[in-house]
Amino acid sequence: MSTEVAREPGAAMTARQTMLARRPVLTVTAGGVALLICASLPLWAFPDDYSVGILLQIAIYAGYGLSWHLLAGYTGQYSFGHATFFGTGAYVLSVLSYHTEVSPWFGIGLAAIGAALVGLIVGLIAVRLSGLFFGLITFGTSLMLGVAANQLVDLTGGAAGLPLPLRVDQPEMMQFSTQVPLFEITLVVVFGYLLLTWGLLRSRLGLLFRSVRDDPVAADASGVNVRGVRLGALCLSAAMAGLIGAIYAQSLLFIDPESAFGLTQSVNAIFTAIIGGVGSVLGPVFGAVAFVLLRELGIAISEGNGVYSVLFYSAVVFVLIMVAPKGLAGIGRSLAALRGRSFGKRVRR
Amino acid sequence: MSAALTVNGLTKSFGAVKAVSDVTFELNQGEVVGLIGPNGAGKSTVVNCLSGILRPDAGSVRLHGVEMAGKRPYRFVRAGLARTFQHPRGFATMTVRENLAAAVRRHEIDARVAAAARGAGLTSRLDSPVQMLSLSERRRLEVARVLATGARIVLLDEVMAGLAEHEIEELIPLIEALVAEGMGILLVEHLVWVVNRLSHRIIVLDRGQVLAAGAPANVLSNPIVVEAYLGQALA
Amino acid sequence: MNLLIETLLNGLLVGGVYGIFSVGFALQFGTLRIINFTHGDFVMLAMYLGFFAISRYGLNPFAVIPVAMVVFGLVGAGLFTAVFDRLKDEPHEIQLIATITMSAIITAATQGFFGQDARSLDTISDGLNLFGVHLGTWKVIGLGISVLLAGGLWLLLNRTGIGREIRASVDDNVAARLQGINTRRAYLVAFSLGALLAGAAGATLATFYPVTPSIGANLLVLAFAGVLVGGAGSLPGAFVGGLLLAVVQQVTATYQSPALQNAYVFLLFLFILVVKPTGLFGRLARVD
Numbered sequence: 070m071s072t073e074v075a076r077e078p079g080a081a082m083t084a085r086q087t088m089l090a091r092r093p094v095l096t097v098t099a100g101g102v103a104l105l106i107c108a109s110l111p112l113w114a115f116p117d118d119y120s121v122g123i124l125l126q127i128a129i130y131a132g133y134g135l136s137w138h139l140l141a142g143y144t145g146q147y148s149f150g151h152a153t154f155f156g157t158g159a160y161v162l163s164v165l166s167y168h169t170e171v172s173p174w175f176g177i178g179l180a181a182i183g184a185a186l187v188g189l190i191v192g193l194i195a196v197r198l199s200g201l202f203f204g205l206i207t208f209g210t211s212l213m214l215g216v217a218a219n220q221l222v223d224l225t226g227g228a229a230g231l232p233l234p235l236r237v238d239q240p241e242m243m244q245f246s247t248q249v250p251l252f253e254i255t256l257v258v259v260f261g262y263l264l265l266t267w268g269l270l271r272s273r274l275g276l277l278f279r280s281v282r283d284d285p286v287a288a289d290a291s292g293v294n295v296r297g298v299r300l301g302a303l304c305l306s307a308a309m310a311g312l313i314g315a316i317y318a319q320s321l322l323f324i325d326p327e328s329a330f331g332l333t334q335s336v337n338a339i340f341t342a343i344i345g346g347v348g349s350v351l352g353p354v355f356g357a358v359a360f361v362l363l364r365e366l367g368i369a370i371s372e373g374n375g376v377y378s379v380l381f382y383s384a385v386v387f388v389l390i391m392v393a394p395k396g397l398a399g400i401g402r403s404l405a406a407l408r409g410r411s412f413g414k415r416v417r418r
Numbered sequence: 419m420s421a422a423l424t425v426n427g428l429t430k431s432f433g434a435v436k437a438v439s440d441v442t443f444e445l446n447q448g449e450v451v452g453l454i455g456p457n458g459a460g461k462s463t464v465v466n467c468l469s470g471i472l473r474p475d476a477g478s479v480r481l482h483g484v485e486m487a488g489k490r491p492y493r494f495v496r497a498g499l500a501r502t503f504q505h506p507r508g509f510a511t512m513t514v515r516e517n518l519a520a521a522v523r524r525h526e527i528d529a530r531v532a533a534a535a536r537g538a539g540l541t542s543r544l545d546s547p548v549q550m551l552s553l554s555e556r557r558r559l560e561v562a563r564v565l566a567t568g569a570r571i572v573l574l575d576e577v578m579a580g581l582a583e584h585e586i587e588e589l590i591p592l593i594e595a596l597v598a599e600g601m602g603i604l605l606v607e608h609l610v611w612v613v614n615r616l617s618h619r620i621i622v623l624d625r626g627q628v629l630a631a632g633a634p635a636n637v638l639s640n641p642i643v644v645e646a647y648l649g650q651a652l653a
Numbered sequence: 654m655n656l657l658i659e660t661l662l663n664g665l666l667v668g669g670v671y672g673i674f675s676v677g678f679a680l681q682f683g684t685l686r687i688i689n690f691t692h693g694d695f696v697m698l699a700m701y702l703g704f705f706a707i708s709r710y711g712l713n714p715f716a717v718i719p720v721a722m723v724v725f726g727l728v729g730a731g732l733f734t735a736v737f738d739r740l741k742d743e744p745h746e747i748q749l750i751a752t753i754t755m756s757a758i759i760t761a762a763t764q765g766f767f768g769q770d771a772r773s774l775d776t777i778s779d780g781l782n783l784f785g786v787h788l789g790t791w792k793v794i795g796l797g798i799s800v801l802l803a804g805g806l807w808l809l810l811n812r813t814g815i816g817r818e819i820r821a822s823v824d825d826n827v828a829a830r831l832q833g834i835n836t837r838r839a840y841l842v843a844f845s846l847g848a849l850l851a852g853a854a855g856a857t858l859a860t861f862y863p864v865t866p867s868i869g870a871n872l873l874v875l876a877f878a879g880v881l882v883g884g885a886g887s888l889p890g891a892f893v894g895g896l897l898l899a900v901v902q903q904v905t906a907t908y909q910s911p912a913l914q915n916a917y918v919f920l921l922f923l924f925i926l927v928v929k930p931t932g933l934f935g936r937l938a939r940v941d
Contacts (some may be wrong), residue, residue: 147749194927201688201885202926205877209919212874216916273519273527280509280520287507290469291521292495292567332870336753343750376764383757390750391736 096267104260111249121248127361128255129317134341134353134360135262136309142347143275144302145282146195149204150211151310151338153191154184156329157214158311159318164224166233166319173243177315184311187214188304196299208335215330230325233318243319255316259354262309266350278302310338344386420483421446422602423468423499423571428477430463437463439626441477445602447570450593452617452634453606456646460626461606462504465575468604469501470494481571496523500569502560504576508548514559515544521566530566538562539592554585561592572596573604578612586612610647614638622646656907664903666792667861668896669799670854674872675879675895676806677850679888682880683823684836684843685741690752691732693873694759695848699725699855700864701763704772707859714791714860718798721856722849729848733841741840756869763866773863791860798857802850803892809846810888819843824886871915875899878922883933890934898922 111121137151158180165176187210195206218225225231236242245251269275280288281298289295318324328334337360345356363385367378421444428441438460445451455461466472468479470491479487481497494500509517518531535541538558543551551559557577564572574593578586586609593616597603607613613620613634620637622629624646630637637643674696681689699721706712706720736755740748810816818839821829830836858864876891879898883890898918905917925933 141746147745194923198926202881204688205874205881206923206926208874209878209922213916213919216913219912276512276516276520279511280517283509283511284507286471286491287503287509287563288520289491290495290501290503290507291563292492292500292523293520294490294492296490336757339749339753343746347744347746376761379757380761380765383754383761387751387754387758390747390754391739 093271097264100260100263100267104256108253108256111252118248121252123361123365125248125252125255125320127357128252128259129313129320129357130337130341130360131354131357132255132259132262132313132316133310133338134345134356135259135266136306136313137338138342138347138353139266139269139309140302140306141342143269143278143282144299146299146303147204147339148207148306148335149339150207150209150335151306152330152332152334153207153211153214154188154307154310155314155317155334155338156211156218156326157184157187157307158314159324159329160218160225160231161311162315163231163233163318163324167226167231168224172241173315173319174241177243177312177319180315181308181312184314185304185308187311188307189300191307192300192303196296196303208332211330211332211335215326218326218330225326228326230323233322233324235322244322248320251316251320255313255320258312258316263350263354270350340386344389422482423604424478424480425464425468426478426480428464428467428479429475430460430467430472431475436626438467438474441623441626441628443621443628443631445571445604447602448597448600449618450597450603450605450616452613452620453604453623454608454610454613454620455623455629458625459623461623462575463626464623465501465573465604465606468494469499469573495521495567495569498569499571499573500564500567501573502557502564502575502577504579506553506556506560508556508559508563510549511547513545513547514540514551514562517548517559518562518566521563523568530568534562534566537565537592537596539588554581554589557581557589558592565596570600571602571604573606575606576608577605578607578609590616610638660904660907661900663792664900665896666796667903668899669796669803670857671872671875671879671899672892672894672896673799673802674851674854675876675883675891676803676888677847677854678873678876679847679880679883679891680819680823680843680850681847683886683888684819684840685737687737687741687748688752688877689737689847690756690873691759691869692847692851692876693871694756694763694869695725695729695851696855696858696872697864697866697869698759698763699852700859700862700868701767701772701855702852703856703859704774704864706856708772708774714794714856718853718856721852723852725852725855726845726849729851730841730845732848733844737844738837738840756873760866760869767866769865769867771863771865774860795857795861798853802853806846806850806888815839815842819846820888823888874915875902875918878918882922882925887934893933 110124115121115124133151133155136154137148141147158177161180161183162173162176165171165179166173171179191207191210195203198206219228221227236244238244238246240250243251243254269278277288277293277298280291280293281295285295288298314329318329341356341360342353343356344359345352345354360382363382364378367381368375370381371377423445425444426442428438429436430438441460441464443451453461453464463472467474467487470486470489470493473488477487478485481494481499484497486494486497486499509520512520514535515531518534519527521534522530524530531544532541535544538561540555540558540562543555548556548559560577561574578589581589590612593603593605597616605613605616617634619632620634621631622637622640622643629646630640630643674692678689678692681687681692702721702724703714703717706717707714736751740751743751810820815838818829818836819842821832822836822839822843829839875898876895879895880891881894882898883892883894898921901921902914902918906914909917
């Protein structure tokens with residue numbers, strides 16, 4: 070019912086009445102079990118620090134992808150510069166850690182708030198404009214913040230970046246003897262995001278989000294404050310990205326303008342969110358797994374040559390996307406349908 | 419008692435073209451005012467100005483005494499005015515039920531959704547995805563959406579366009595029922611016989627200006643009106 | 654004052670070429686409604702073509718530019734048939750990932766082949782003095798070429814059948830399809846034209862700008878912003894938008910610093926959008 074002729078609305082997120090969705094208790098329990106399993110991975114499956122580092126990266130990108138996914142999938146706003154919020158979060162934390170004694174435990178919260186504020190400012194300009202402008206505006210802000218980070222040398226360390234103070238084995242400053250605790254923290258955050266996204270999907274607010282995404286004019290005519298909804302979604306998505314960005318900086322104990330605000334970082338969000346399939350809440354998680362593993366594989370194959378690793382995983386993703394457009398989560402659904410059981414089938418009461 | 423909707427001196431131009439010029443009329447609860455006119459007369463522009471999609475260049479739009487001109491569409495809806503769209507709109511990834519639920523602003527959503535569907539004759543289609551609806555059902559969905567918002571002033575924008583005769587015959591009692599409940603309806607239509615049947619008053623628009631206004635019988639036999647519609651059957 | 658005039662003039666000269674590839678982008682975007690992330694990379698590739706053809710094989714730039722146009726026009730046609738024709742029916746997110754990864758592949762492959770170093774031609778430093786203002790020779794020629802191309806494009810779009818179909822598709826995609834315009838053919842031509850213009854712009858740029866594998870993204874952003882500033886439904890708007898942003902970029906690069914130039918471009922972009930959201934020449938109704 071949009072003005073586009075014969076264009077299917079894509080694998081958009083719907084409140085499908087799948088087996089799990091109809092029994093929220095079951096879903097939450099399943100989720101809790103999954104969380105425990107994932108949290109225990111470092112114990113039995115991946116005991117070495119390098120592997121836990123990989124798991125941490127996956128968790129970080131899953132969270133980042135989820136923040137992008139929320140915005141795009143729910144309100145149809147495609148952000149080409151999500152690094153704006155990721156980087157803001159990263160720098161808020163880094164600047165606080167470098168210049169003050171504030172504990173990162175507070176720092177990451179402030180990072181999320183800072184990112185939400187940036188989201189608000191961007192939103193006030195961008196939500197009055199249609200989709201295309203939004204993408205470019207967010208790109209522009211990531212660019213400008215990158216320039217700011219480069220220029221404000223006293224605050225941010227400039228192009229050389231900002232190292233975070235090393236406080237060996239001080240849990241109150243979020244630094245531990247292994248990567249495991251940070252992984253667990255990030256895991257909790259990601260599951261929190263999943264819970265939030267899933268809950269939102271089923272709620273009235275989620276209905277309003279989806280109405281704005283599907284047809285803003287009809288939503289307006291239904292009494293929905295379209296700009297308000299978009300702004301709210303943007304601030305939420307920004308806060309989520311900012312929190313993850315802060316964790317990212319904390320995990321490396323270093324940040325620089327390119328990794329915070331660079332185009333690559335913005336593209337990473339899009340990649341992760343989409344290659345996992347946009348149709349489901351878990352999509353970005355699968356996407357993060359695929360993205361990180363592909364990237365590692367690329368680095369391994371090209372023996373550390375950054376260029377060839379990018380070439381490798383871009384080529385893989387490109388082939389995948391042309392062959393199986395609906396993404397990994399979609400493949401799962403197609404497979405299930407082939408086997409005769411249709412997970413997405415609408416069940417009448 | 420003052421009218422529910424008062425339009426005064428409504429004017430809107432697009433560049434050099436004056437689409438609507440000094441349009442003035444009233445709409446009361448419990449009455450149907452038909453708005454007719456040849457193509458390009460400015461009917462859509464009027465409806466868009468009355469629903470927040472366009473900001474008028476001049477003139478006032480008062481809804482229950484409150485000035486609304488230039489406010490955004492959702493504010494009109496929350497103030498009690500809703501409209502249908504000529505090209506039916508809706509949320510493509512959702513069911514009829516969900517579409518209507520989005521429009522209900524208050525509590526008891528399920529009850530209101532059911533009532534709105536009943537009022538538009540769509541109860542049997544509540545759980546259908548909107549993509550599977552026929553054109554006449556989508557038109558009904560437009561009406562149901564308006565009902566779901568709880569608005570008492572309704573702008574029906576060519577709700578009969580493209581429908582078969584029997585489908586039109588089915589929609590007419592639906593509209594009559596709404597009026598009987600006390601709604602005020604602005605009926606924008608090309609089908610003059612429908613307007614004649616349903617309206618208490620008719621306004622004729624031509625080239626952005628009000629050509630004639632009054633009781634259907636008078637307006638439709640007015641020679642000026644007949645001339646504007648040269649070649650088109652009036653009854 | 655002289656510096657200002659020189660900067661402005663140089664900006665205008667360069668801007669013509671930027672305007673050309675902005676129109677190319679607008680052609681592709683306007684018809685297919687796909688943001689072609691590889692467009693900037695095409696310009697970059699054409700710059701490499703120009704660079705090697707002129708410096709290594711000693712070819713005359715005036716010969717290279719038409720060759721680049723033909724080559725890239727054909728490549729564009731091929732790319733459309735192989736990829737974009739399919740892509741136009743896919744959901745937005747698929748289009749996005751596909752074009753982004755294609756761009757990444759092109760950029761990475763180019764980096765692998767040619768390395769990260771900037772390549773620039775000797776012609777860059779050639780200059781003339783006109784009324785006491787120093788202008789790059791090839792920049793002036795570049796302006797001439799862009800004017801020629803713009804003129805040729807205008808003729809094509811306004812005086813031929815296919816041109817009319819393209820304009821109709823850009824103006825109102827849905828209506829064009831409903832009118833039975835052979836949109837697929839219009840798309841193919843529009844897309845190839847866009848690639849052709851990218852080729853021309855790149856070959857021309859090579860005579861007065863250095864090239865690195867990663868400038869594609871930079872150029873794309875300028876083209877995209879130029880299109881939106883000029884108004885999303887308007888081809889002349891895209892040209893003016895690209896030109897305007899290029900001028901701003903040049904002026905800020907000279908007066909402030911090259912690092913800030915893109916920041917200022919974006920500030921201007923935002924300013925224009927806030928003041929006139931449909932763009933300078935835009936006619937698309939703002940739905941929301």
